[in-house]
Amino acid sequence: MNKYIFIIAIASLFSACTEEINVKLPNSDKKLVIEGVIENGKFAEVILTRTIPLFSSQGGTTVEEFYVIDAAVYVSNGGVTDTLTIGIDSASALGVVYKGSSIIGVPGQTYTLKVVASDGNIYNATTSIPNPVPLDSVWWKAAPPEDTLGYANAHLTDPVGLGNNYRWYAKRPKDRRFIAAWGATFDDKLIDGKSFDFAYTKGYDPTDTENSEENDSDTERYYYRKTDTIYIKFCTMDRASKEFYTTFEAALSSNGNPFASPTTIMGNIDNDGLGVWAGMAASYDTILPTP
Amino acid sequence: MNTTIIVNFRGNYSAYRYTIILVFDSFMKQSLLFKTLFAFLLFIVFDLQTNAQDKQKYTISGYVKDASNGEYSIGANVYIKELLKGGNTNQYGFFSITVEKGNYTLVSSYVGYGDFVKQIVLDRDISINIELKPTSINVKEVEISSEKIDKNVTSTSVGAIKLDMEEIKKLPAFLGEVDILKTIQLLPGVKSSGDGNSGFYVRGGGPDQNLILLDEAVVYNASHLLGFFSVFNGDAVKSINLVKGGMPAQYGGRLASVLDISMKEGNNKTYHASGGIGLISSRLTVEGPIKKDTGSFIVSARRTYLDVLARPFAKPDSPLKNSGVYFYDMNAKVNYRLSDKDRIFASGYFGRDIMKFEDKDAGFKMGVAWGNSTGVVRWNHLFSNKLFMNVSAIVSDYQFSFTAEQTGFELKLFSGINDLNGKVDFGYFPTIRHEVKFGANYIFHTFTPMSATAKQGETEFDLGGVKKLRAHDMAAYVSDDFDVTDNFKIHLGLRYSYFMQIGPFDRYVKDPVTGQIASTIHTDKNKKVADHGGFEPRFNARYSLNTKSSLKASYTYNLQYIHLASLSAVTLPIDTWVPSSEVVNPQKGSQYSLGYFRNFKDNTYETSVELYYKDLKNQIEYADGSLPGGTVGDNADNQFVFGKGEAYGVELFVKKRTGKFNGWVGYTLSYTKRTFPDLNRGKEFYAKYDRRHDASVVLSYDLNKKWTFATIFVYGTGNAITIPTSYYVIDGNITYDYSDRNAFRMPAYHRLDISATFTPDRSKHIERRKKRIIRKFGLAENVKPEDVKIPRKMFKNYESSWNFSVFNVYNRHNPYIIYFANEGSATEGNLSIKAKQVYLFPVIPSVTWNFKF
Numbered sequence A: 001m002n003k004y005i006f007i008i009a010i011a012s013l014f015s016a017c018t019e020e021i022n023v024k025l026p027n028s029d030k031k032l033v034i035e036g037v038i039e040n041g042k043f044a045e046v047i048l049t050r051t052i053p054l055f056s057s058q059g060g061t062t063v064e065e066f067y068v069i070d071a072a073v074y075v076s077n078g079g080v081t082d083t084l085t086i087g088i089d090s091a092s093a094l095g096v097v098y099k100g101s102s103i104i105g106v107p108g109q110t111y112t113l114k115v116v117a118s119d120g121n122i123y124n125a126t127t128s129i130p131n132p133v134p135l136d137s138v139w140w141k142a143a144p145p146e147d148t149l150g151y152a153n154a155h156l157t158d159p160v161g162l163g164n165n166y167r168w169y170a171k172r173p174k175d176r177r178f179i180a181a182w183g184a185t186f187d188d189k190l191i192d193g194k195s196f197d198f199a200y201t202k203g204y205d206p207t208d209t210e211n212s213e214e215n216d217s218d219t220e221r222y223y224y225r226k227t228d229t230i231y232i233k234f235c236t237m238d239r240a241s242k243e244f245y246t247t248f249e250a251a252l253s254s255n256g257n258p259f260a261s262p263t264t265i266m267g268n269i270d271n272d273g274l275g276v277w278a279g280m281a282a283s284y285d286t287i288l289p290t291p
Numbered sequence B: 001m002n003t004t005i006i007v008n009f010r011g012n013y014s015a016y017r018y019t020i021i022l023v024f025d026s027f028m029k030q031s032l033l034f035k036t037l038f039a040f041l042l043f044i045v046f047d048l049q050t051n052a053q054d055k056q057k058y059t060i061s062g063y064v065k066d067a068s069n070g071e072y073s074i075g076a077n078v079y080i081k082e083l084l085k086g087g088n089t090n091q092y093g094f095f096s097i098t099v100e101k102g103n104y105t106l107v108s109s110y111v112g113y114g115d116f117v118k119q120i121v122l123d124r125d126i127s128i129n130i131e132l133k134p135t136s137i138n139v140k141e142v143e144i145s146s147e148k149i150d151k152n153v154t155s156t157s158v159g160a161i162k163l164d165m166e167e168i169k170k171l172p173a174f175l176g177e178v179d180i181l182k183t184i185q186l187l188p189g190v191k192s193s194g195d196g197n198s199g200f201y202v203r204g205g206g207p208d209q210n211l212i213l214l215d216e217a218v219v220y221n222a223s224h225l226l227g228f229f230s231v232f233n234g235d236a237v238k239s240i241n242l243v244k245g246g247m248p249a250q251y252g253g254r255l256a257s258v259l260d261i262s263m264k265e266g267n268n269k270t271y272h273a274s275g276g277i278g279l280i281s282s283r284l285t286v287e288g289p290i291k292k293d294t295g296s297f298i299v300s301a302r303r304t305y306l307d308v309l310a311r312p313f314a315k316p317d318s319p320l321k322n323s324g325v326y327f328y329d330m331n332a333k334v335n336y337r338l339s340d341k342d343r344i345f346a347s348g349y350f351g352r353d354i355m356k357f358e359d360k361d362a363g364f365k366m367g368v369a370w371g372n373s374t375g376v377v378r379w380n381h382l383f384s385n386k387l388f389m390n391v392s393a394i395v396s397d398y399q400f401s402f403t404a405e406q407t408g409f410e411l412k413l414f415s416g417i418n419d420l421n422g423k424v425d426f427g428y429f430p431t432i433r434h435e436v437k438f439g440a441n442y443i444f445h446t447f448t449p450m451s452a453t454a455k456q457g458e459t460e461f462d463l464g465g466v467k468k469l470r471a472h473d474m475a476a477y478v479s480d481d482f483d484v485t486d487n488f489k490i491h492l493g494l495r496y497s498y499f500m501q502i503g504p505f506d507r508y509v510k511d512p513v514t515g516q517i518a519s520t521i522h523t524d525k526n527k528k529v530a531d532h533g534g535f536e537p538r539f540n541a542r543y544s545l546n547t548k549s550s551l552k553a554s555y556t557y558n559l560q561y562i563h564l565a566s567l568s569a570v571t572l573p574i575d576t577w578v579p580s581s582e583v584v585n586p587q588k589g590s591q592y593s594l595g596y597f598r599n600f601k602d603n604t605y606e607t608s609v610e611l612y613y614k615d616l617k618n619q620i621e622y623a624d625g626s627l628p629g630g631t632v633g634d635n636a637d638n639q640f641v642f643g644k645g646e647a648y649g650v651e652l653f654v655k656k657r658t659g660k661f662n663g664w665v666g667y668t669l670s671y672t673k674r675t676f677p678d679l680n681r682g683k684e685f686y687a688k689y690d691r692r693h694d695a696s697v698v699l700s701y702d703l704n705k706k707w708t709f710a711t712i713f714v715y716g717t718g719n720a721i722t723i724p725t726s727y728y729v730i731d732g733n734i735t736y737d738y739s740d741r742n743a744f745r746m747p748a749y750h751r752l753d754i755s756a757t758f759t760p761d762r763s764k765h766i767e768r769r770k771k772r773i774i775r776k777f778g779l780a781e782n783v784k785p786e787d788v789k790i791p792r793k794m795f796k797n798y799e800s801s802w803n804f805s806v807f808n809v810y811n812r813h814n815p816y817i818i819y820f821a822n823e824g825s826a827t828e829g830n831l832s833i834k835a836k837q838v839y840l841f842p843v844i845p846s847v848t849w850n851f852k853f
Helices: A003-015 A239-254 B033-051 B165-169 B180-184 B306-313 B762-776
Strands: A015-021 A032-040 A042-051 A070-075 A081-090 A096-104 A110-116 A123-128 A137-142 A149-156 A165-171 A177-188 A195-200 A230-237 A274-287 B002-010 B019-024 B057-064 B077-080 B087-089 B093-099 B103-109 B114-122 B126-132 B160-164 B191-192 B200-202 B210-214 B237-243 B257-263 B270-279 B279-292 B295-303 B325-339 B343-358 B364-382 B387-406 B409-428 B432-456 B459-461 B467-483 B488-502 B505-510 B517-523 B528-544 B549-560 B561-562 B578-579 B588-599 B605-622 B640-656 B659-677 B693-702 B708-714 B726-730 B735-740 B749-758 B799-807 B816-821 B830-840 B844-852
Touching: A032 A110, A032 A123, A032 B726, A042 A070, A042 A081, A042 A110, A042 B726, A070 A096, A110 A274, A137 A230, A137 A274, A149 A230, A165 A239, A177 A195, A177 A239, A230 A239, A239 A274, A239 B735, A274 B726, B057 B114, B077 B093, B087 B093, B093 B103, B103 B126, B114 B126, B126 B830, B160 B180, B165 B237, B180 B237, B180 B588, B191 B708, B279 B325, B306 B325, B432 B578, B467 B578
Parallel strands: A032 A274, B057 B126, B210 B257
Antiparallel strands: A015 B830, A032 A042, A042 A096, A070 A081, A070 A110, A081 A096, A110 A123, A137 A149, A149 A195, A165 A177, A165 A230, A230 A274, B002 B019, B057 B093, B077 B087, B077 B103, B103 B114, B160 B237, B191 B200, B237 B257, B270 B279, B270 B844, B279 B295, B295 B325, B325 B343, B343 B364, B364 B387, B387 B409, B409 B432, B432 B459, B432 B467, B467 B488, B488 B528, B505 B517, B528 B549, B549 B588, B561 B578, B588 B605, B605 B640, B640 B659, B659 B693, B693 B708, B708 B749, B726 B735, B749 B799, B799 B844, B816 B830
């Protein structure tokens, strides 16, 4: 992203001017968006939403407009098929989620997802859960010159052999759910077989208006407090899921960036469906308040 | 393919004989076009042989120069009036005409200069140096006859345009900086990419498909400050030749165009200093003889000082205090005539853009620097009055670096390309009907793909290291400009090029399923990684309908071995060049063009209509979902996808060349399409720079000796871009779903600039001053001002002018970029998306003072 910083700086030196404009958009169909995860030791969870045309609502879009609540959702492990049922879950990103009840995620297994939308369209996707790679240790570390604010640190030993993909989530007791930090997804291209320390800043849940980025003071933003309890969820996943999350994260950082070209999010859903069906092998750790 | 080209001179060079023997192993396998070309070559050889048996012929040869400063004139007309035949001076001002014994009128003409006319008795070889006198703006050109030869109609070149610096300097200049790249973008078929973009696009080709040469050295990034200015300092440039179609065989390596820029040699008669002081930049040029009429030098430098000017206004604690952006560049050239047959030139360019940003509070420091450097040494030698040779040794270099530092963490990114180039070119003028060129060149490329080093304190991180790529790039060519009949002329050329990437090199082979590097293929130093090569036939023809109009046609086939793919929506200095490899095949382009050229009113008006069609293969783009960091620790070309392209259009051009009121109007209707199996679901899409309509009007008016006015108007269909059409939520974040690739048009670009140049009349000033002296010293009334002589010491004679210009007169907000921002939040029910555009330049007035001692 560094290149954008310097271009913005140059452009601003040249008194760049920004103004709102009216844009006539080409027509777009509403597409189905799938955000499905099956985690080791847990039932599958699938959030179904739809796309909304860019300038469709005058007064502002609400969460309800995204919901798709009338689809049939099935997960199969090759033998058993689990029919997911819709329910309300305050720990889910949008509050409404389809949940499984018979198949529990197991590392090494492959799972297929089938969504039958109310218009008759069928969407399929396949994923598998890799073996989990637990962190060796986790700790809080101050970020000088601050001594009470800092980052969540961890030590990881990457198994020898390329192909390990990771995603980092963290949560404090007051957070509603696990939050992916900035640049949460990485692979072992440059770290294959190595044992090393790394750190993450605090992430923000865009649906949480109370603990939002804006509500943090300038000095505290992106830092964990020394007194925070931090739950870490460290996941491994397959390549398609990693592709999805890395391109999704790149797309987020290019949103609203005048100089970035659009990043296509690479999903693994067929039939023009957007989103991902991801098998995740999670391992959990906790950083207790540092005395 | 094993192919040998043997160029064999029979007898000595002054004999009128030569043969070209082309041995094609696989001749029979070649296309019909190839066979036709071969037949033509045999025909030429035959023609030369029969010509050689003709009766006595003699040669007039020499150089054409500017009488005022000794600069050699490039592309000046030299012809025999009685025969209406002749040629143009080459890049070094040399010409050679061989005709039968007789009495002739030799004429040389050049825009902006009075004609040279001389009666000659040709009964032996004649060597002549022609000096052309510049015409002052108010003197009507000396017309010699209505039959004056005009290059627009008579040359074989389709789609070639030559511009002189003097012509460009009259036009309105953005912030007072005369800009060559901006001027060529006013010509039909050449499109600008908008304010703040460095590339230009020729007939549907990408920005990497233009070969930009400064005194034969390749300039890889021709812009300063991301395209706000070009790297070519107008004070150091003599002439500009743009080839957008019908590329002659001596050029190669790019598909779309050649922009051949020649630096001034420097005044070889007297010393001069000239320069300009503008609002954001200043420049100074010093030139003069090393030895009068024998050698000269020129040194020219520029620097912008926006950063220095802004600093005092920045608050002490603001990051701006230690930040800034500026560029500087220098041109230097020396030349020396060793003998009548030998001349040497050495020239160089060095430029850097620097950007600094420092936020002391955040402990953050950043620096970006990029720029070109070139160095060229050339030796001209005349083997005879018919055989001219130039040998060049050239270095071209482009470097980009980015450094950032925060709380002990240091990151450095860098990339670049370096060329070592050796070149030999011959010009052979056997008879008046032929101008033969042949030569060869060899380039050793060293590519530095985007590489990174990082360290935290003393700990260095492994970011894949610096893996330089190397390649041999060579070519040989032969061409002939041949007057088949009085009305029919052809340019026939053949180029063979060969490219080989060599080790040390590591190819990372990826597993198609996991996407991980499955194996590494290592190639040892100097061993072949991959090679490519092929013939590039070039063919231009002109048929004169009468002295005022002609039809021209051309076919060219080009290969391009080095490539620049851009990941972002705008062209940036960070984009890196990559060689053809075992993954990337050379880009291939065929261009067909057809033109009708007609002059009106005694060649005062030149008009043309040109049609072109281009077929492009092996075009390169980044794959969907490619990320900027993706090339670190990988081969850059592993992220590429390949496809084909097509471009066609029609260009209309009307130019008034001479008179008080002159200028041009150009219009282009064009289509540029791409098809990539892996992009846009395999559907055809428009290239970003597809431009349906492109028009420009350039007018200048010399009111009197003091005032010159000029105006420019440009209009272009907006760029084709990809925009979001709808949005959705992933992990609670708003994300966009995009339209088909480049399915949306930005608003049209249009702009009007005006300028006025005021040149104070020094003679009146001197007159007034003399009168004052008469009054002051109470001299007798019969002393006239003419009698007063002011010592040169007391009154330096200098010329100066003021340029006032207004850029974007009616304050059009031309979009630089369009982006989308979400406001509010869905959880609160007030989420909405806004489209925003960034425009760079509102109406901008500027003033520049130019001087010349």
